[in-house]
Amino acid sequence: MILDGKAVSAKIIEDLKTELARKGTTPHLAVILVGDDPASRVYVRNKKKKAEYIGIKADIFEYPADVEETVILKKIDELNENPEVTAILVQMPLPEHISKEKVICRISPEKDVDCFTPENAGRLAIGMEPYFYPATPQGVLMLLDAYGIPIEGKHAVVIGRSNIVGKPMAQMLLRRNATVTMCHSKTQNLEEIIKTADIVVSAVGKKIVRCKMVKNKPVIIDVGIYRDSNGNLTGDVEYAEVEPLAGYITPVPGGVGPMTIASLMFNIVKS
Numbered sequence: 001m002i003l004d005g006k007a008v009s010a011k012i013i014e015d016l017k018t019e020l021a022r023k024g025t026t027p028h029l030a031v032i033l034v035g036d037d038p039a040s041r042v043y044v045r046n047k048k049k050k051a052e053y054i055g056i057k058a059d060i061f062e063y064p065a066d067v068e069e070t071v072i073l074k075k076i077d078e079l080n081e082n083p084e085v086t087a088i089l090v091q092m093p094l095p096e097h098i099s100k101e102k103v104i105c106r107i108s109p110e111k112d113v114d115c116f117t118p119e120n121a122g123r124l125a126i127g128m129e130p131y132f133y134p135a136t137p138q139g140v141l142m143l144l145d146a147y148g149i150p151i152e153g154k155h156a157v158v159i160g161r162s163n164i165v166g167k168p169m170a171q172m173l174l175r176r177n178a179t180v181t182m183c184h185s186k187t188q189n190l191e192e193i194i195k196t197a198d199i200v201v202s203a204v205g206k207k208i209v210r211c212k213m214v215k216n217k218p219v220i221i222d223v224g225i226y227r228d229s230n231g232n233l234t235g236d237v238e239y240a241e242v243e244p245l246a247g248y249i250t251p252v253p254g255g256v257g258p259m260t261i262a263s264l265m266f267n268i269v270k271s
Helices: 005-023 038-054 069-081 102-106 119-123 135-146 166-175 190-195 239-245 256-270
Strands: 028-034 058-064 085-092 155-159 177-181 199-202 219-222
Touching: 005 038, 005 135, 005 256, 028 038, 028 069, 038 058, 038 256, 058 069, 069 085, 069 102, 119 166, 135 166, 135 219, 135 256, 155 166, 155 190, 166 177, 166 199, 177 190
Parallel strands: 028 058, 028 085, 155 177, 155 199, 199 219
Antiparallel strands: none
Protein backbone atom coordinates (compact mmCIF):
# COMPACT_ATOMS: atom_id res chain seq x y z
CA MET A 1 0.00 0.00 0.00
CA ILE A 2 1.23 3.48 -0.86
CA LEU A 3 1.44 5.89 2.07
CA ASP A 4 -0.09 9.08 0.69
CA GLY A 5 1.72 11.87 2.52
CA LYS A 6 0.07 14.49 0.36
CA ALA A 7 -3.44 13.46 1.45
CA VAL A 8 -2.54 13.03 5.13
CA SER A 9 -0.72 16.35 5.26
CA ALA A 10 -3.67 18.13 3.62
CA LYS A 11 -5.95 16.88 6.40
CA ILE A 12 -3.48 18.01 9.08
CA ILE A 13 -3.27 21.46 7.49
CA GLU A 14 -7.06 21.78 7.42
CA ASP A 15 -7.31 20.63 11.05
CA LEU A 16 -4.72 23.23 12.08
CA LYS A 17 -6.57 25.95 10.20
CA THR A 18 -9.82 24.98 11.95
CA GLU A 19 -8.08 24.91 15.33
CA LEU A 20 -6.69 28.43 14.96
CA ALA A 21 -10.03 29.78 13.75
CA ARG A 22 -11.77 28.20 16.74
CA LYS A 23 -9.24 29.52 19.26
CA GLY A 24 -8.97 32.95 17.67
CA THR A 25 -5.20 32.99 18.16
CA THR A 26 -2.49 33.91 15.65
CA PRO A 27 0.99 32.35 15.96
CA HIS A 28 3.76 34.55 14.58
CA LEU A 29 6.56 32.98 12.53
CA ALA A 30 9.79 34.86 11.79
CA VAL A 31 12.05 33.47 9.06
CA ILE A 32 15.61 34.67 8.46
CA LEU A 33 16.84 34.21 4.88
CA VAL A 34 20.46 34.96 3.98
CA GLY A 35 21.74 35.05 0.41
CA ASP A 36 20.27 34.25 -3.00
CA ASP A 37 20.10 30.44 -3.03
CA PRO A 38 17.15 29.66 -5.36
CA ALA A 39 16.11 26.50 -3.51
CA SER A 40 16.11 28.33 -0.17
CA ARG A 41 13.92 31.06 -1.61
CA VAL A 42 11.43 28.49 -2.89
CA TYR A 43 11.35 26.72 0.49
CA VAL A 44 10.81 29.95 2.39
CA ARG A 45 8.13 31.15 -0.01
CA ASN A 46 6.26 27.85 0.32
CA LYS A 47 6.50 27.92 4.12
CA LYS A 48 5.13 31.47 4.22
CA LYS A 49 2.28 30.63 1.85
CA LYS A 50 1.25 27.54 3.83
CA ALA A 51 1.55 29.36 7.16
CA GLU A 52 -0.63 32.24 6.03
CA TYR A 53 -3.24 29.84 4.64
CA ILE A 54 -3.55 28.24 8.07
CA GLY A 55 -3.81 31.60 9.84
CA ILE A 56 -0.20 32.07 10.97
CA LYS A 57 1.41 35.49 10.64
CA ALA A 58 4.69 35.00 8.75
CA ASP A 59 7.49 37.55 8.30
CA ILE A 60 10.61 37.01 6.23
CA PHE A 61 13.77 38.94 7.07
CA GLU A 62 16.10 38.88 4.07
CA TYR A 63 19.81 39.67 4.09
CA PRO A 64 22.50 39.72 1.39
CA ALA A 65 25.01 36.86 1.28
CA ASP A 66 27.80 39.11 2.61
CA VAL A 67 25.92 40.24 5.71
CA GLU A 68 28.02 40.19 8.88
CA GLU A 69 27.39 37.37 11.34
CA THR A 70 26.82 39.88 14.14
CA VAL A 71 23.85 41.33 12.26
CA ILE A 72 22.13 37.94 12.09
CA LEU A 73 22.84 37.19 15.75
CA LYS A 74 21.48 40.59 16.77
CA LYS A 75 18.31 39.97 14.76
CA ILE A 76 17.80 36.61 16.47
CA ASP A 77 18.19 38.35 19.84
CA GLU A 78 15.49 40.85 18.85
CA LEU A 79 13.14 38.07 17.75
CA ASN A 80 13.80 36.13 20.95
CA GLU A 81 12.88 39.17 23.03
CA ASN A 82 9.77 40.04 21.01
CA PRO A 83 6.80 38.47 22.84
CA GLU A 84 4.67 38.60 19.69
CA VAL A 85 7.04 36.28 17.81
CA THR A 86 6.29 32.68 18.75
CA ALA A 87 8.42 30.77 16.24
CA ILE A 88 11.83 31.39 14.65
CA LEU A 89 13.34 29.69 11.60
CA VAL A 90 16.75 30.34 10.06
CA GLN A 91 16.83 28.95 6.53
CA MET A 92 19.84 26.75 5.84
CA PRO A 93 22.39 26.67 4.31
CA LEU A 94 24.11 29.84 5.51
CA PRO A 95 27.12 31.49 3.84
CA GLU A 96 30.44 30.03 4.99
CA HIS A 97 31.44 33.10 7.01
CA ILE A 98 28.40 32.71 9.27
CA SER A 99 28.66 30.00 11.93
CA LYS A 100 25.69 27.66 11.72
CA GLU A 101 26.41 26.54 15.29
CA LYS A 102 26.40 30.10 16.68
CA VAL A 103 23.17 30.89 14.89
CA ILE A 104 21.38 27.75 16.06
CA CYS A 105 22.54 28.20 19.65
CA ARG A 106 21.28 31.79 19.65
CA ILE A 107 17.64 30.83 19.02
CA SER A 108 15.44 30.55 22.10
CA PRO A 109 14.51 26.87 22.64
CA GLU A 110 10.91 27.96 23.26
CA LYS A 111 10.78 29.37 19.71
CA ASP A 112 12.96 26.72 18.02
CA VAL A 113 10.29 25.03 15.90
CA ASP A 114 12.98 23.16 13.92
CA CYS A 115 14.29 21.48 17.11
CA PHE A 116 17.87 22.41 16.20
CA THR A 117 19.03 24.01 19.44
CA PRO A 118 21.22 21.98 21.82
CA GLU A 119 18.56 22.22 24.52
CA ASN A 120 15.78 20.76 22.40
CA ALA A 121 18.04 18.14 20.80
CA GLY A 122 19.43 17.27 24.22
CA ARG A 123 16.00 16.96 25.79
CA LEU A 124 15.02 14.54 23.05
CA ALA A 125 18.23 12.54 23.46
CA ILE A 126 17.87 12.03 27.22
CA GLY A 127 14.15 11.26 27.21
CA MET A 128 12.83 14.64 28.34
CA GLU A 129 10.10 16.44 26.46
CA PRO A 130 11.56 18.98 24.00
CA TYR A 131 9.63 22.17 23.30
CA PHE A 132 9.20 20.86 19.74
CA TYR A 133 10.04 17.67 17.85
CA PRO A 134 12.03 17.76 14.59
CA ALA A 135 9.70 18.25 11.65
CA THR A 136 10.69 15.36 9.38
CA PRO A 137 10.84 12.57 12.01
CA GLN A 138 7.63 13.85 13.57
CA GLY A 139 6.03 13.89 10.12
CA VAL A 140 7.08 10.27 9.56
CA LEU A 141 5.40 9.21 12.81
CA MET A 142 2.29 11.21 11.96
CA LEU A 143 2.09 9.35 8.65
CA LEU A 144 2.49 5.93 10.30
CA ASP A 145 -0.17 6.83 12.86
CA ALA A 146 -2.58 8.04 10.17
CA TYR A 147 -2.47 4.56 8.59
CA GLY A 148 -2.64 2.77 11.95
CA ILE A 149 0.77 1.16 11.47
CA PRO A 150 2.06 -0.26 14.78
CA ILE A 151 5.48 0.81 16.02
CA GLU A 152 5.77 -0.70 19.49
CA GLY A 153 7.83 -3.89 19.51
CA LYS A 154 8.74 -3.61 15.83
CA HIS A 155 12.30 -3.67 14.49
CA ALA A 156 13.01 -0.29 12.87
CA VAL A 157 16.13 0.23 10.76
CA VAL A 158 17.15 3.87 10.30
CA ILE A 159 19.67 4.51 7.51
CA GLY A 160 21.53 7.80 7.97
CA ARG A 161 22.80 9.55 11.10
CA SER A 162 22.22 13.24 10.42
CA ASN A 163 21.23 15.57 13.24
CA ILE A 164 18.15 16.63 11.26
CA VAL A 165 16.64 13.22 10.45
CA GLY A 166 18.62 10.08 11.30
CA LYS A 167 19.50 10.63 14.95
CA PRO A 168 16.18 12.15 16.07
CA MET A 169 14.25 9.57 14.04
CA ALA A 170 15.98 6.76 15.92
CA GLN A 171 15.35 8.47 19.26
CA MET A 172 11.67 9.05 18.51
CA LEU A 173 11.15 5.46 17.39
CA LEU A 174 12.76 4.33 20.65
CA ARG A 175 10.29 6.53 22.52
CA ARG A 176 7.53 4.61 20.76
CA ASN A 177 9.07 1.34 21.98
CA ALA A 178 10.49 0.13 18.70
CA THR A 179 13.73 -1.84 18.64
CA VAL A 180 16.01 0.42 16.60
CA THR A 181 19.08 -0.36 14.51
CA MET A 182 20.92 2.68 13.18
CA CYS A 183 22.92 2.25 9.99
CA HIS A 184 25.26 4.59 8.10
CA SER A 185 28.03 4.70 5.52
CA LYS A 186 30.35 2.51 7.62
CA THR A 187 27.76 -0.15 8.47
CA GLN A 188 28.72 -3.66 7.42
CA ASN A 189 26.18 -6.19 6.12
CA LEU A 190 23.57 -3.50 5.47
CA GLU A 191 21.59 -5.80 3.20
CA GLU A 192 21.24 -8.46 5.90
CA ILE A 193 20.20 -5.87 8.50
CA ILE A 194 17.50 -4.39 6.28
CA LYS A 195 16.10 -7.88 5.63
CA THR A 196 15.28 -8.17 9.35
CA ALA A 197 13.36 -4.87 9.49
CA ASP A 198 9.67 -4.30 10.05
CA ILE A 199 10.15 -0.57 9.36
CA VAL A 200 12.89 0.98 7.20
CA VAL A 201 13.53 4.73 7.25
CA SER A 202 16.16 5.81 4.72
CA ALA A 203 17.58 9.35 4.80
CA VAL A 204 20.92 9.38 2.98
CA GLY A 205 20.28 11.13 -0.35
CA LYS A 206 21.34 8.34 -2.71
CA LYS A 207 19.92 5.09 -4.08
CA ILE A 208 20.48 2.52 -1.36
CA VAL A 209 17.35 0.37 -0.79
CA ARG A 210 16.85 -2.26 -3.49
CA CYS A 211 14.61 -5.28 -3.93
CA LYS A 212 17.24 -7.81 -2.79
CA MET A 213 17.23 -6.10 0.62
CA VAL A 214 13.47 -6.31 1.19
CA LYS A 215 11.88 -9.24 2.96
CA ASN A 216 8.66 -9.96 4.88
CA LYS A 217 6.66 -6.96 3.61
CA PRO A 218 8.23 -4.14 5.67
CA VAL A 219 7.14 -0.53 5.89
CA ILE A 220 9.49 1.50 3.66
CA ILE A 221 9.83 5.22 4.44
CA ASP A 222 11.90 7.13 1.86
CA VAL A 223 13.11 10.46 3.27
CA GLY A 224 15.72 11.04 0.56
CA ILE A 225 14.77 13.46 -2.20
CA TYR A 226 17.00 14.74 -4.99
CA ARG A 227 17.10 15.01 -8.77
CA ASP A 228 18.52 12.19 -10.87
CA SER A 229 20.62 12.60 -14.03
CA ASN A 230 17.44 13.24 -16.01
CA GLY A 231 16.26 15.96 -13.67
CA ASN A 232 13.50 13.85 -12.13
CA LEU A 233 12.78 13.89 -8.40
CA THR A 234 13.73 10.60 -6.82
CA GLY A 235 14.65 9.12 -3.45
CA ASP A 236 16.77 6.51 -1.67
CA VAL A 237 14.53 3.58 -2.68
CA GLU A 238 14.39 1.86 -6.06
CA TYR A 239 10.66 2.39 -6.01
CA ALA A 240 9.55 0.37 -9.03
CA GLU A 241 11.30 -2.81 -7.88
CA VAL A 242 10.72 -2.41 -4.13
CA GLU A 243 7.04 -1.36 -4.14
CA PRO A 244 5.65 -4.85 -4.96
CA LEU A 245 7.66 -6.33 -2.07
CA ALA A 246 6.74 -3.77 0.59
CA GLY A 247 3.80 -3.83 2.95
CA TYR A 248 3.65 -0.04 2.87
CA ILE A 249 5.83 2.44 1.00
CA THR A 250 6.14 6.20 0.58
CA PRO A 251 6.46 7.67 -2.93
CA VAL A 252 8.89 10.42 -3.91
CA PRO A 253 7.55 13.02 -4.31
CA GLY A 254 4.29 12.96 -2.35
CA GLY A 255 5.39 10.97 0.69
CA VAL A 256 7.54 12.40 3.46
CA GLY A 257 7.98 15.85 1.90
CA PRO A 258 4.41 17.08 2.46
CA MET A 259 4.44 15.52 5.94
CA THR A 260 7.52 17.57 6.88
CA ILE A 261 5.69 20.79 5.99
CA ALA A 262 2.57 19.71 7.88
CA SER A 263 4.68 18.77 10.89
CA LEU A 264 6.45 22.14 10.85
CA MET A 265 3.08 23.92 10.71
CA PHE A 266 1.97 21.78 13.66
CA ASN A 267 4.97 23.03 15.63
CA ILE A 268 4.28 26.66 14.72
CA VAL A 269 0.65 26.35 15.82
CA LYS A 270 1.89 24.69 19.03
CA SER A 271 4.22 27.65 19.59
